[in-house]
Amino acid sequence: MVDKVKIYIPDDSSAISVGADDVAQRVAEMASAQNVAIDLIRTGSRGMFWLEPMIEVETGAGRVAYGPVTISDVDRLFKADFTSGGDHSLALGLVADIPYLAKQDRVTFARCGIAAPLDLAAYKATDGFKGFEAALKRPQADVVADILASGLRGRGGAGFPAGIKWQTVMQAEAKHKYICCNADEGDSGTFADRMLMEGDPFQLLEGMMIAGYAVGAEVGYIYIRSEYPAAIDKIKGAVEVLQDAGLLGSNILGTDFSFNIKIRRGAGAYICGEETSMLDSLEGKRGMVRSKPPIPALSGLFGMPTLVNNVLTLAAVPSIMADGPEAYYAFGQGRARGTQPFQLAGNIKHGGLVELAYGVTLRELIEGYGGDTKSGRPVRAIQLGGPLGAYVSASALDTPMDYEALGEIGAMLGHGGIVVFDDSVDMAQQAAFAMEFCAVESCGKCTPCRIGSVRGRETIEKIIAGECPSDNMALLTDLCDIMEAGSLCAMGGLTPMPVKSAITHFAEDFTRSDRGQEFDK
Amino acid sequence: MLNIYTMRRGIKLMSDGEKALMDLCTSHGNNAANLLEILHDVQHENGFVAPDDIHIIADALNLSAAEVQGVISFYPDFKTTPPAKHTIKICRAEACQAQGSRGLEKNLSTALGVKMGEATADNHVAIEAVYCLGNCALGPAVMLDGKPQGRATVDGLLAQVRKG
Numbered sequence: 001m002v003d004k005v006k007i008y009i010p011d012d013s014s015a016i017s018v019g020a021d022d023v024a025q026r027v028a029e030m031a032s033a034q035n036v037a038i039d040l041i042r043t044g045s046r047g048m049f050w051l052e053p054m055i056e057v058e059t060g061a062g063r064v065a066y067g068p069v070t071i072s073d074v075d076r077l078f079k080a081d082f083t084s085g086g087d088h089s090l091a092l093g094l095v096a097d098i099p100y101l102a103k104q105d106r107v108t109f110a111r112c113g114i115a116a117p118l119d120l121a122a123y124k125a126t127d128g129f130k131g132f133e134a135a136l137k138r139p140q141a142d143v144v145a146d147i148l149a150s151g152l153r154g155r156g157g158a159g160f161p162a163g164i165k166w167q168t169v170m171q172a173e174a175k176h177k178y179i180c181c182n183a184d185e186g187d188s189g190t191f192a193d194r195m196l197m198e199g200d201p202f203q204l205l206e207g208m209m210i211a212g213y214a215v216g217a218e219v220g221y222i223y224i225r226s227e228y229p230a231a232i233d234k235i236k237g238a239v240e241v242l243q244d245a246g247l248l249g250s251n252i253l254g255t256d257f258s259f260n261i262k263i264r265r266g267a268g269a270y271i272c273g274e275e276t277s278m279l280d281s282l283e284g285k286r287g288m289v290r291s292k293p294p295i296p297a298l299s300g301l302f303g304m305p306t307l308v309n310n311v312l313t314l315a316a317v318p319s320i321m322a323d324g325p326e327a328y329y330a331f332g333q334g335r336a337r338g339t340q341p342f343q344l345a346g347n348i349k350h351g352g353l354v355e356l357a358y359g360v361t362l363r364e365l366i367e368g369y370g371g372d373t374k375s376g377r378p379v380r381a382i383q384l385g386g387p388l389g390a391y392v393s394a395s396a397l398d399t400p401m402d403y404e405a406l407g408e409i410g411a412m413l414g415h416g417g418i419v420v421f422d423d424s425v426d427m428a429q430q431a432a433f434a435m436e437f438c439a440v441e442s443c444g445k446c447t448p449c450r451i452g453s454v455r456g457r458e459t460i461e462k463i464i465a466g467e468c469p470s471d472n473m474a475l476l477t478d479l480c481d482i483m484e485a486g487s488l489c490a491m492g493g494l495t496p497m498p499v500k501s502a503i504t505h506f507a508e509d510f511t512r513s514d515r516g517q518e519f520d521k
Numbered sequence: 522m523l524n525i526y527t528m529r530r531g532i533k534l535m536s537d538g539e540k541a542l543m544d545l546c547t548s549h550g551n552n553a554a555n556l557l558e559i560l561h562d563v564q565h566e567n568g569f570v571a572p573d574d575i576h577i578i579a580d581a582l583n584l585s586a587a588e589v590q591g592v593i594s595f596y597p598d599f600k601t602t603p604p605a606k607h608t609i610k611i612c613r614a615e616a617c618q619a620q621g622s623r624g625l626e627k628n629l630s631t632a633l634g635v636k637m638g639e640a641t642a643d644n645h646v647a648i649e650a651v652y653c654l655g656n657c658a659l660g661p662a663v664m665l666d667g668k669p670q671g672r673a674t675v676d677g678l679l680a681q682v683r684k685g
Contacts, residue, residue: 014656017671049658186653188614194655226561226598227654229667265561267596270652284556284582286595302554344658346619351658374620383615387652419616419657430615437614437652 004039005083006058007031010113012045012198013230014191019071020053026074027055036083044199046113047353048100056095059085065092100350100369105331107339108315109192109355112199118237120245123202129247131321135210136255143214144170147317150325151337156182156273156310157385157414157490159336159403165307168297169215172305179211179220180282180301180308183235184266184273186225187386189345189417192353193311196341197224197231200315201238205261207314209248210321212259215307220259223278225266236263270441274489275308277443288443289489310415312341332358336402344370346383346419363397366420377422381430381506385414387437388494390501391430410501412494427506432460434498442491449492452483456499463510473503473510539577546581553582556592560599569600597649605640605647607682610664611673614653620660628675646682 009015009024024040031038045052054067055077064085066077073090080088092098106112115122123129135143148163169177181204185193197204208220224232239261242248250258264282266272272281276290279301300306316338320328329337336358342365344351349371356365366372366379373379381391390411392399399405406413421430438453459476463469480496487493503510535543545562549555559578563570570593579586593599611626626648630636633646640647656662659671665681 013669014659014671017656017662017669018659052659185655188653189616189657190653191655191657227651227664230669265557267557267561267598268651269596281557282554284552284554284592286591345616346657346660348658387615417616417657419619421619425619430618433615433618440650441652 004037006039006041007083008041008043008056008058008063008113009053010045010199011042011230012052012113012195013228014049014195015045015052015054016230018052018068022071023053023055023069023074026071030074030078031083034078036078038083041116043115044112044117045195045353046095046101047109047195048098048350049352050350051092054092055082057083057085061085061094063095065095065098066090067092100352100354103369104355105339105357106355107319107328107331108203108312108341109196109200109353110319111203112195117199117201117234118241120202120241123200127322128202128318129206131318132206132209132213133253135213135321136253136257140170140214140216143210143321146320146325147214148325150320150328151332151335152313152316152320152328153336153338153403154310155312155316155340155415156275157187157412159413162309162313165297165309166211166214168295169217169305169307172298174305176219176302176304177215177217178301178304178306179208179215179217180275180278180296180306181208181220181222181311181314182273182275182278182308183222183224183228183231183311184270184278185228185311185415186270186273187388187415187417189383189419190343190386190415191345192341192343192416194228194231195353196311196315197228198234201234202242203318204235204311204315205238205242205248207317208261209252209259210317211307211309211314213257215305217307218258218260220261221264221282221301222261223264223266223272223282225272226268232263232265239263269443270437271443271491274443274491276489278308279306286443288445289491291488312415332402333400334358334402334404336404340401340413340416342401342416342418344418344420347373347375347422348420349374358402359400361397362392362399362401362418365401365418366397370420373420373422375422375424377424379420380423381421381425381427381502383419383421383430383498384417385412386417387434388490388497389414389417390497391427391505392501393505395505410497410504412497426512427502427509428460428464428512431499431502431510432457432464434495434502435460438491438495446486446488446492448483448486449488449495452479452487452492453495455479456483456495460499469511476503539573542574542577543581546578551581551583553584556582556584556589557596560593560596564599568604569602572601603644605644607646607666608649609646609678609682610649610651610654611637612652612654612656612660612662613650614657616653616657617660617662622661625661625663625673625675629678632675632679 051067056063080086152162153159272287277287281287341355435456442449579589654662663673
């Protein structure tokens with residue numbers, strides 16, 4: 001009997017959004033019609049979205065790729081004998097040799113796109129649970145010390161040292177403690193959490209289990225936004241697999257450690273990505289921001305000490321435990337250690353996920369990896385770090401991507417999203433949108449955010465319309481200062497960042513006289 | 522199970538729907554912390570949360586109807602009227618703007634004759650704003666009846682919703 005040919009097609013929702021399911025179905029039909037024995041494996045995505053749907057075929061030399069494949073290409077691929085790695089105009093060669101992928105420092109995303117996401121044996125075969133097993137053999141304080149030594153900082157946006165947070169929760173004394181994974185990835189231009197949850201869910205769960213052991217929590221919650229239905233399904237499936245395998249539940253691996261994970265869905269509110277708002281939402285309430293102090297590490301979910309970490313922070317933990325903190329610390333520079341999954345989005349030719357050590361320049365990411373704009377027009381503006389992040393101009397391209405270097409140019413890394421705009425962008429309109437977004441998504445608890453955002457949008461519209469522009473600009477600047485200084489959380493506090501950076505770097509867009517009817521309110 | 526709701530209603534019999542809703546709340550431990558999950562489940566089953574449901578849920582979870590209503594109104598996902606046959610969620614966030622989502626939104630809205638957040642008169646198609654679907658490299662991104670679509674076009678979407 002001939003061995004079945006292994007064919008890999010992503011079931012990542014980005015790949016599905018451009019037809020991966022249809023392609024997979026067609027491949028299965030054609031294989032059956034042509035009597036080619038195949039083993040069709042659905043994986044996560046490699047993160048090269050312009051090549052999706054991308055098919056990979058296992059050959060003697062390694063896995064070769066074809067993409068982007070449309071349903072009408074499938075017949076021709078069979079004619080070209082692609083199941084033996086045959087040549088075709090869509091052939092991309094060995095996956096491992098594709099420069100976009102080959103040049104990356106894949107640590108957190110090392111497994112993504114390789115095996116079926118819920119294949120526990122495949123996960124274990126690639127060092128899965130090695131970090132967890134190593135952690136269980138050591139005192140809790142040592143595990144926390146390793147996280148501190150690794151230099152890992154919160155990947156959600158704030159960049160707070162993870163080890164310090166872990167230590168605070170570990171040292172807090174309480175009847176119950178909780179781990180809360182923030183998977184409410186609402187920032188435009190970011191999709192790394194989604195990709196990871198869909199492509200390598202066990203790694204996130206393993207990270208939560210290590211965190212639970214280290215700080216003394218028995219329950220972990222994952223708060224996933226409802227816009228990510230596929231990620232919710234994958235994580236639910238992964239939790240079930242681990243429960244069935246005895247890796248979640250009571251006395252895991254014969255130790256005293258018991259841990260379980262619960263999944264909670266968000267409901268379309270961006271603000272619930274703010275940690276205290278997420279905690280209120282997890283308690284079944286309106287997602288209102290809480291005043292701090294007390295910090296969630298001491299009084300969080302249901303008033304108990306709670307470790308709130310982003311998906312990528314927790315997903316980085318297993319490899320730190322398995323390979324040692326030094327290995328992770330060796331990546332990066334200055335106070336930004338480890339790797340960052342950057343996400344190239346917007347008007348860019350080669351959009352996708354690029355995991356690299358901190359310190360890579362914005363130019364290398366946008367020109368080297370991204371291949372410049374998709375429209376072919378010049379890059380004019382780049383928004384870094386989501387809707388609350390700064391707009392920078394092409395003059396910032398040589399900035400190294402790390403927390404401090406970006407801070408120096410008045411920008412922030414956030415969750416690693418990079419959104420590229422070409423020269424057709426109207427930056428006054430983008431500034432108005434930043435205020436509008438804040439008005440739509442504000443929880444309404446504090447006045448600077450709730451009212452300031454509405455007035456901010458109105459004021460920018462007046463400036464655009466040419467109504468007392470200099471007076472209104474002074475008013476807007478003052479309003480931005482008040483929002484920054486007086487808001488309870490980052491929603492109102494950072495909304496001025498895209499607004500002010502647009503004014504600073506693209507002042508000409510606020511005084512254009514040729515706009516006419518083009519600007520639609 | 523006897524709770525405040527059944528007591529208040531006295532001898533009046535519960536409908537199957539009411540019974541099912543109470544069972545759903547029981548399956549969530551009648552725990553107020555699970556309110557969002559309960560609302561998601563109700564909406565998955567019925568398409569929306571009916572006003573009567575609010576009272577049943579409130580009683581089961583020992584909340585006031587106002588508290589349940591407050592949660593429903595806070596989260597854009599929860600609806601209190603029957604949904605359109607097809608719902609197109611259009612991403613309005615920056616990464617999609619950079620890929621032409623403003624034009625898509627405008628043209629689709631014109632073609633369907635509805636504003637953002639509204640449904641056609643026959644409740645066949647509704648368009649809703651969404652801020653990021655996590656498909657930022659393949660914009661403009663939309664979700665049609667819960668299914669993600671990248672590089673969306675007006676013609677492509679119209680063809681799909683006009684099929685039936």
